[in-house]
Amino acid sequence: MANLLSWGRYPRQPQQPHAVNWSEDVPATLSAIAALKQGATLAFGCGRSYGDSCLAESNHVLATSGMNRLLAADWETGIITAEAGLTLSELTRIALPHGWFLSVTPGTQFVTLGGAVANDVHGKNHHVMGTFGCHVSHLTMIRSDEGLVECSPVQRPELFAATVGGLGLTGIILTVTLQLRRVESNEIDQRSIRFDNLDEFFALSKSHDVAHEYTVAWVDCLAKGKNAGRGHFICGNHAPNGQLKPIAPTGLAVPVDLPFSLVNPLSLGLFNTFYYHRQLHKDVASRVNYSSFFYPLDGLRQWNRIYGQAGFQQYQCVIPEQHGADVIRDIMNTIANSGSGSFLAVLKQCGKIPSIGLLSFPLHGVSLALDFPQRDALNIRLFNKLDALVHEAGGRLYPAKDAHISSIHFKQAYPDWSKVEALRDPQLQSQFWKRVTQ
Amino acid sequence: MKQNIIIIGATSAIAEAVARRYAESGAQLFLVARNNDKLQLIANDLKIRGASAVQTWVMDANDNEAILPMLDAAWNAFNSYDVALIAHGTLPDQARTETDMIYALDQFCTNGDSVIACLTGLAMRFEPQGKGVIAVISSVAGDRGRASNALYGAAKAAINTYASGLRVRLFKSGVHVLLIKPGFVATPMTAKLDLPARLTVTADKVATDIQKAINKRKNVLYTPWFWQWIMLIIRTIPEFLFKKMKL
Incomplete structure (x- = not known):
């Protein structure tokens, strides 16, 4: 796979991708990158973050865009669960014919669910719908120190709060459960x-x-x-x-x-x-x-x-x-x-x-x-x-x-940065986070 | 019209991308692969994407005796098929094949023998149907033996020749055989290779080409299209020059 840059292509730090196409590949890929001894890594979706928040300390990233399957969809309630590499574009394509649309969408549909959560993106309806994270009810992640973990507003709420908008630092997000909103047309x-x-x-x-x-x-x-x-x-x-x-x-x-x-x-x-x-x-x-x-x-x-x-x-x-x-x-x-x-x-x-x-x-x-x-x-x-x-x-x-x-x-x-730092997965680190916290 | 599709090697990236395209048009799919966990994830995903039914079957394609029971189950599940896709395969470590004969022949079995076995089994089922397309994924590597992937290329060449013969044999019955030769595709199989970015495409792009070729009953598909011309050049280089080149 070709090396990756952030969307602004500045700072120009090419990231070497390690594709993870299945959740079960994540632990082995984390270990493989750790074995390179070049520093910590990060999940990389569509690379739509502009600066250095999507660049890993080691310049080696887990490329998650192949991990893009839907796990559950309830077309009565509009609640769907999907792997974190699914793009908003793909989700819309699948959900719209059933009369559902994203509750919150940023200005591009070429972002992954994992990226939308990690940056807690917002859109033109922020004044009535809040951020993307307001519509997420459950996450699963893999952490290098704990293995598979789940969180939600009621289950390990402190980890959930650190992960929504947490710049991908608290674990590799595997699945996202979110609420869509009804629409009557495209x-x-x-x-x-x-x-x-x-x-x-x-x-x-x-x-x-x-x-x-x-x-x-x-x-x-x-x-x-x-x-x-x-x-x-x-x-x-x-x-x-x-x-x-x-x-x-x-x-x-x-x-x-x-x-x-x-x-x-x-x-x-x-x-x-x-x-x-x-x-x-x-x-x-x-x-x-x-x-x-x-x-x-x-x-x-x-x-x-x-x-x-x-x-x-x-x-x-x-x-x-x-x-x-x-x-x-x-x-x-x-x-x-x-x-x-x-x-x-x-x-x-x-x-x-x-x-x-x-x-x-x-x-x-x-x-x-x-x-x-x-x-x-x-x-x-x-x-x-x-x-x-x-x-x-x-x-x-x-x-x-x-x-x-x-x-x-x-x-x-962001005075709560230290709470996120306390919950950061020790094997995950971005160039942004290193720059602003150290 | 609702189509029935059987895919062997259904957890491969190209196969999954093809399956999604058929699922979105409401097809019924029978998926065959080794890893049941992955199969279940894919089956679930395809149903959400619109497949009207998905059945799975766990099988190692190298187990020749498992092929006929699998086909029985498949034709029990849905009683006829419009499309079969054979997509399983590995990318052997060429250096190891040069010194480890057992490994080399194992790899040849996975990429050559087992594909021919599946083609044979599918032909037995498709011929009496008198319709349908059997599509098999080969590679541009089968067009000429190169030092960097001689064993992989040889197995693919065996498939090419077999598929060509099978196409002729099945023509009268109304069954069509499509031979697919992808170039560089970004998939888990090629993740460790340093592929040239400009020539490398996604599994999704290849899947689009495959579906079109099936619909048009193309005989041989190079995907993406420019590989047809690249391979034409590579095939026409005289051997006395070719042996000195590092391709």
Whole structure:
């Protein structure tokens, strides 16, 4: 098998995969990697974590994508149990014809169940459904020190809380039991509303979050002056009475690693301006399929290659509600002034539903995410400024996206880190965890 | 129309991927493999994916005497079959085959003899049916003997020749024989090899090609397609040059 990189392809640390296609292969594979004496390992699913949280200390990982069988499915209750390597895409394909959909889905369907649990992912419905982990009722894992273990909100709840959002450090997740949600069609009734500034965004968010299960906004983070904070607010609900046919992912892909980044100030400026003006009317209602609503970027496989050899970093933070509007404005200004831009930034109002996960990212507040081509000095300077703003506001960064946060900021933002460390499997260690805890 | 499928070596990655494709269209499957735990996991998964019935049978394909009882059970379970797939096999350690004769012949049995035995048994059952496709997984390695996998290639070459003859023999009865030659596929069997990433495909991709070839009643399938051209070149290199090459 070819060596693996994280999604941002930075830091560039190729991971040597050791395929585990069956649960029963896990203990022997753990021992085989331990025998190499190069350090601890980690489970690796689809490699959609952006930074170094999916990179193992030893650069040897257990590749779990072949462990993708369904063990049980109750189409009356929508409770399913599957092996951790099953992707959300595959699960949707199987469950949708029975009238079930993911309770929570992130912006890509090419992640495994194990990865969704380990990062306690969230989606456009965070304000009504919470995180992915809120819908997980049971996990089985293999630990190098205990063998097969089970946990749930009632069975070994401390281990469950450390595993949901636990970055894969508490054991190799074998199976996940989760609750799906009923749908009547494969479509979403969508509204797309153009806004001219951040105040308008916050007002739209306040008025539409009540009536719409899904809300998100795309913001032009390059725009300055009177255009600052312009963007599109997109909200939607599952459409009633339709077809339950799954949408096949397209085969379009970026075929090779580009030698240089296609993402530069010129291309970004054009793209963002074009995107802002893509709809003539301020408010457009339409019915779209779930794939284009939830997974627009999945339409181009391996899109991370457009950033060239150097890769990119995603900066995703969440700012608590009371400071949300002001700090997001400061952050956006800082980014616009830096000139080191990004494609459209994603803004999302997160809700109040708490997650059981000790390291779960979302807070009640506003989350902002944007991508930056990797340029060492520029990124460090800008990220330092942004980190200070986030930190001061009591916000935090998303470990699944991170490749730079300092140990001090991480430990203050996630005070429960030491509980996860105490329950970490001694044979599992990521480069991220080593960086932020040691 | 609901199809009936029998798969020997059902826990192999390619076989499992093929089984899923048929399960999704509501097929009834009879799965044969050595490891019962793995068989049960797969059977369960296939039912959830849409198979209308799945039955399993534990058998070591090297046990020649077990083949006819297995076929009896299979035709008892579902009384006719549209497709049979033979997918079992190993990747021998070539270096060991060069010094350990017993090992070499054992490996030849698993990859050659036992496949021919299964083909023979299946032909006995399919011929009276007068319909259906018997598909057998060989390898591009069978197209020419190479130093790096001479024994594996020889066993696959035996299958190629046998399948070709069987295809001719069964033609009049209406039964078709499909010979499948995959190139590099990322599976547990090849996990220890350092395969070139650009030429290596997933079991799922190969399964898609296999299902299409079965539907079209293709005689020989190279999968992915470009192996047909790679192997054409490799077959046409004159022996006096070939023996000096490290392929």
